[in-house]
Amino acid sequence: MSDHLPAPSAALLCRAAQQLSTLADLQRTALLGAVLRLAGAGPGCAVTALADDLGTDLRTTTRHLAALEAAGLVAVQEHRVRPRLEALEETAAALLAALPVTALLAQEPSLDRLFRHGRLTGLPVLARVEERARLADLLVRLLPAGRPLAETEVNGVLATVADDVAAVRRFLVEECRLTRGAGRDYRRVDSGA
Known part of the structure; x- marks a missing residue:
């Protein structure tokens, strides 16, 4: 990514992967549901009550609880x-x-309404010229500057923020923030250039 933008750390990605893989196991998901149901807002529930509720042996329940605990979920x-x-x-x-x-949106908080959970939800209408220009300036900063970019590289970067990559790429070209050369390579164009 360009402009020295932050990226998720390996530790954060590992934590997220651990939580998701832990919840991908149906027995663990059922166990977590039982914990939520039986513990309520109280001091928690007994491990034996969980095993009884799910109809599993104590050893299996304890093993799955250990995985949920390692993931920080219980x-x-x-x-x-x-x-x-x-x-x-x-x-x-x-x-x-x-x-x-997210770092770019902190500098352009008025554009935050166009994103949900870091994903672009839609492009501004043509009549919103200034907003379109600010969004194009923000999005192009995700791309590396100063060198030709293959279409697959542009698509890969844009896919981190948008589902319709072709529409966003076309938007950047229309807003003159991305040019396409004869060799099918793209180049980032900053608004001051």
Whole structure:
């Protein structure tokens, strides 16, 4: 990415992957659901109550609880289990904060309404000339400057913020922030250039 924009750290990506892979297991997801149901807002629920509720043996329940605890999704203390779903919220917030587009949006907060969870939800209408120019300036800063870019490279970067990559690439060309050379390479054009 260009302009020395932040990117999620390896540790943050590992934490997110661990949480997601832990929840991908149906038995663990059912166990977490049982913890939520049985613990409520109280001090937690007993490990034996969870095993009974799910109809599993204590050893299997304990093994799955260990995985949930390692992912930060439950807290186990003195054979009582409490849910920690805020761990998912913390990871999601940290991932969003680490996205390159988030740093750019902090400099252009008026464009924040065009994004949801770091993803571009739509392009401004043609009548909103100034907003279109500011969005184009923001998006082009995601691309490396000073060198030719293959279409696949442009698409890869734009895919980090948009589902319709072709529309966003076309938007940047229309807004004169991206040019296409005869050799099918693209070049970033900054607004001051």
